[in-house]
Amino acid sequence: MLAASEVHGGFPKRVHEEVRRFLGCGDLRRGFTLAKCEACKEATLIAFSCKARGWCPSCGARRAHEAEAHLMEVLPKAGFRQWTLSLPFALRWPVVKAPKLLRVVERCLTRAIFRWLRRQARRLGYGGKAQGGAVCFVQWFSSTLALQPHLHLLVPEGVWSGGVFLELPRPTQQELEAVLARMLAQAKRTFEALGTPWPEDAFEALQLQGAQERLNLNDEPTFGGHRDRLVAVGEGFSLHAGTAVHQNDRAGLARLCRYGARGPIAESRLSRRDDGKYAYETKKGVTLVLSSDQLVRRLLWLIPPARFHLTSFHGVLSSHAAARASVMPTPSSPAQPPAPPVTGGPAAKPKRPRLDWAALHARTWGVDVWQCPCGGKRKVMAIVTSRRTAEEILRNLGLLPAPPPRPVALANAPPQLDLPMT
Ligand SMILES: [Zn+2]
Numbered sequence: 256m257l258a259a260s261e262v263h264g265g266f267p268k269r270v271h272e273e274v275r276r277f278l279g280c281g282d283l284r285r286g287f288t289l290a291k292c293e294a295c296k297e298a299t300l301i302a303f304s305c306k307a308r309g310w311c312p313s314c315g316a317r318r319a320h321e322a323e324a325h326l327m328e329v330l331p332k333a334g335f336r337q338w339t340l341s342l343p344f345a346l347r348w349p350v351v352k353a354p355k356l357l358r359v360v361e362r363c364l365t366r367a368i369f370r371w372l373r374r375q376a377r378r379l380g381y382g383g384k385a386q387g388g389a390v391c392f393v394q395w396f397s398s399t400l401a402l403q404p405h406l407h408l409l410v411p412e413g414v415w416s417g418g419v420f421l422e423l424p425r426p427t428q429q430e431l432e433a434v435l436a437r438m439l440a441q442a443k444r445t446f447e448a449l450g451t452p453w454p455e456d457a458f459e460a461l462q463l464q465g466a467q468e469r470l471n472l473n474d475e476p477t478f479g480g481h482r483d484r485l486v487a488v489g490e491g492f493s494l495h496a497g498t499a500v501h502q503n504d505r506a507g508l509a510r511l512c513r514y515g516a517r518g519p520i521a522e523s524r525l526s527r528r529d530d531g532k533y534a535y536e537t538k539k540g541v542t543l544v545l546s547s548d549q550l551v552r553r554l555l556w557l558i559p560p561a562r563f564h565l566t567s568f569h570g571v572l573s574s575h576a577a578a579r580a581s582v583m584p585t586p587s588s589p590a591q592p593p594a595p596p597v598t599g600g601p602a603a604k605p606k607r608p609r610l611d612w613a614a615l616h617a618r619t620w621g622v623d624v625w626q627c628p629c630g631g632k633r634k635v636m637a638i639v640t641s642r643r644t645a646e647e648i649l650r651n652l653g654l655l656p657a658p659p660p661r662p663v664a665l666a667n668a669p670p671q672l673d674l675p676m677t
């Protein structure tokens with residue numbers, strides 16, 4: 256696959272890098288943390304994850320939990336509404352080609368929502384400067400693994416004025432339509448400036464294909480909390496605002512955060528069939544049956560753009576808003592364990608995580624890696640980051656040359672498939 260279509264000049268380096276990282280996710284030969292139980296003295300190796308931004312299901316699940324944990328610490332106590340904007344078919348590829356355009360859409364939408372909120376506040380007699388806020392999640396995919404950039408916004412159902420939160424009523428159908436119309440009017444010039452850009456390399460050609468996938472819309476899952484049908488459509492856009500959570504429903508808000516920040520693939524939905532094909536269960540109970548070629552193709556086109564934040568904050572929740580400090584609680588910083596010795600060269604400066612890694616692991620899979628089955632506590636002895644050292648240790652432990660366990664069914668699909676680009 257990666258060698259495919261030299262006509263378009265091959266795939267860019269970052270695509271190769273993404274695949275290389277994914278194939279090494281959880282592979283002990285690429286390094287590990289060596290931990291030892293303080294009670295029974297048994298040693299355990301914990302593999303590193305790839306942290307790739309694309310489809311890696313285990314890293315995606317961990318990232319969603321990390322985002323959820325962070326957001327639940329900083330989001331103010333308020334009722335939240337989820338606003339979901341899907342783009343017209345004709346705009347998907349232009350947005351994939353120039354992701355900044357999606358930022359324009361995002362800005363126009365948040366401004367239209369904030370404007371509506373301020374007007375409502377004034378109508379209800381609230382004076383003073385009122386400000387709304389929003390968290391925006393960009394999702395690059397649909398639940399059928401098509402390339403379908405769209406936005407999920409979590410918007411507090413009210414405004415802040417002088418540090419006080421003023422709760423406001425839910426949007427009516429008419430108001431929702433007015434918000435969409437305002438967004439479209441504001442974004443129009445940007446859309447008009449869009450020609451139909453041409454794919455410049457094999458990856459873009461593949462993305463173009465991904466953006467043209469036909470699919471079942473209305474496949475958004477339902478959540479607890481309040482949900483009703485509140486949809487506006489215009490010029491091929493559709494804006495859903497039917498899902499909301501009450502201010503006391505923090506669990507519901509956490510679910511919405513995790514949903515917004517999730518990756519494209521849930522490992523539990525993917526299985527390998529007896530005939531060698533893959534089955535992917537989509538949300539509405541529809542099963543996609545894919546050959547390994549087709550699956551790899553879909554995974555590749557879902558890699559999000561480089562240097563593009565998938566989560567962003569707006570209005571009073573944005574990092575440069577003066578009122579932010581009075582609105583968002585300060586996250587507590589978790590106590591970090593003392594730094595363990597690091598072997599294997601200079602590449603070993605891990606970024607300080609928001610949640611400590613073991614806590615995140617426990618949250619995602621319900622397994623505490625620092626807890627030994629004997630009941631004792633595990634302690635980090637060393638972090639091995641060099642492949643050579645890692646392999647040497649594994650050989651000494653008799654763990655090589657046995658192949659390492661692979662985290663996903665894709666293990667059987669070779670990384671280099673020679674596919675025709677049809
Ligand atoms: Zn033990």
Ligand SMILES: [Zn+2]
Binds near residue numbers: 277
């Ligand atoms: Zn991974």
